[in-house]
Amino acid sequence: MRTTATASPPRSRTTLWALTATHAGNDFFTGAVAALLPFFVLYAGYSYAAVAGITLAATALSSIAQPAFGYLGDRFGLRWMSLAGLLVAGAGVAVSGLLADWYPAVWAAIALSGIGVAAYHPAATMEARTAGGGTSGAMSLFSVGGNVGVALAPAAVVLVVGWFGLSGTALLAAPAVVLGAVYVLAARRAARSVEPCAAASERTPAAAPPHAEPVVAVRERDDWRSFGWLTAVLAMWSVAYVGTSAFVALYAIDRFGATPEFASLALSLFPAAGAVGTLLGGWLADRIGRLHVVRGGYLLAVLSILGIILAPGAEAVVVATAALGFSLFLPFAPQITLSHTYLPNRIGVASGLTLGLTLSLGGLATPLLGALADASGLQSVFVAMACLVAAGLALSFTLGERRRPGAPNPAPEDAAIPA
Template structure:
């Protein structure tokens, strides 16, 4: 089974790319909503740090297995409808979580269901975005920034619904999935359900000129593992860090959590543009180095305000390499674009989620400052390993 590098996107493809960007915002809104709900589970449902890290694990553990599987299915059978179905499942799980917060097991299960939905969305949608955008880092950064926007919008949305209606108000969070899912279904009905996508093995596309380089992809995966822990660890604990260390209110602490992905949107767009002009590897290495220093600033910050500023800088730094890492994965596995997307995007949540309970236990035994000290170290390791990566065109 092979996939060819996509052609330059025509007008209709650009419209599809923007529609996909909107659904990416809606899908990753639910990732951000899980993180934004954690302080409320601590304050109102009295969950421990280890327990709320377990919720993060629920959102990501099955996803770590499912995303490459969904990627394989995308490569083998097309199944573009998975992007829409995944979005709806992701929304349903999060919207139910606050309504059943009295039962930790029930919350864990519906958040796990939401994670499966996120896993189903990403590979199919990323393949579509690659085709619509011509395979450039700039186009991929536009699609990726939709995720940043969605995550950034989640904390204020959660603050509003929980503030007005309590945890039971999370039922209203299904609205982005229903609204943008319906819009995308109208715009891309034929792409989602047309017969020409039922089995992509029957298409007559030229074979990529390069074989899959699994060794290079393995090194990229190792680098991404450190990125994943930094991203998920920051999303999970940054609000609680401000509350624990500086006695911030949940509303004040949510500012840093919202700025993190919002700044990440700037990093994603600028990183994609710079990667096409300066080279992907330079951008990846610069991003990891800057992220390590900005996380160190969080550890040493003397006030909640400086934590917020440092978190914004971290958001920019951490997402500068994002689009370049995705297109690198595609160049390493040109014959397995769906699998490459599933592993690459899955790692942004999954491996970090698997480690988050350990970070939660560390926080329970020491403090949250120790968690961010660990993240500094891991980002330094990621920077060092990035020098094992090589450029490749496919």
């Protein structure tokens, strides 16, 4: 096995925070799609199967596009895809409400938004990994931006739809424009700060600290078998995440007669609690090990879904949904960094698959959940999701950690199977 000396990837707090902000903007549109579903039912007369089809539109092409974008990112860089994806995601959602009377056009607009989301994630995740040094904690900070965006979306949707009707979705393009500008400014600032450092390093070689050992990069093999098991685990996660986003508000409305405005609280608290879970999960993973966090999160998620199923009222549904958001996102960042250890030579592909294909698999399953809801009621949807998350918990025991090469005293997340 060949080794070469290399420097550690440069970290940049400014870049990491800017990417976290754009992640909030990008995933805002994922949350906006879910928040729009009850209004398409109430104002445009769509069936449960029809709104499930909209969820499929947001994810169907992403299931193919996001891994492809990841491959292109590994091969050619293409960091501009994060900005382009953000803008396209915003454009698709912005025009969807304007086309509510023509279902195929709505489907196409939401599909376009899904492609934008797909383009954003691999490129932005690769940048965030570099800016944050590859730790689970830094990845959790980047990931929590997505939670924040999804959490803010329902309130924004209720505001614009309540004031302007479905045509108000045009105003939802604002986060893409504003945060896209923030990203451009941060990128220019980072470029200016790098240039003087590069010039100085050319004049004077950097001196190593006393007693410092050279950083050694070892070319590892890609562990596709373990990555395949991880993808299967994430597929179960995906169905629970997308299914809850699509149906929990409708469930509170249908079963307990909640108003759309009150039901939207569940859509806000779900990702908001997920933000707390994401940050805590990254922090715990760096201390007690990723797999402990992953398995604990899935176990708590099963219990939370049971809370939704057995809830005595709409208020209990909202509380249980918040608990589910916390539980599902507890293992989120550890799963991403684990995927990078399984495919160390294909970080873009690993990011595209874990962030894109797995979410898209949930979207592909959503029409089946919609048909189940039309046939047996919305409660049966959550019973099915509880079973799938339990299956994900069982599958997580097929996973093992990969020890980073050159780490003589592995941290808890590194200890276990050989590379």
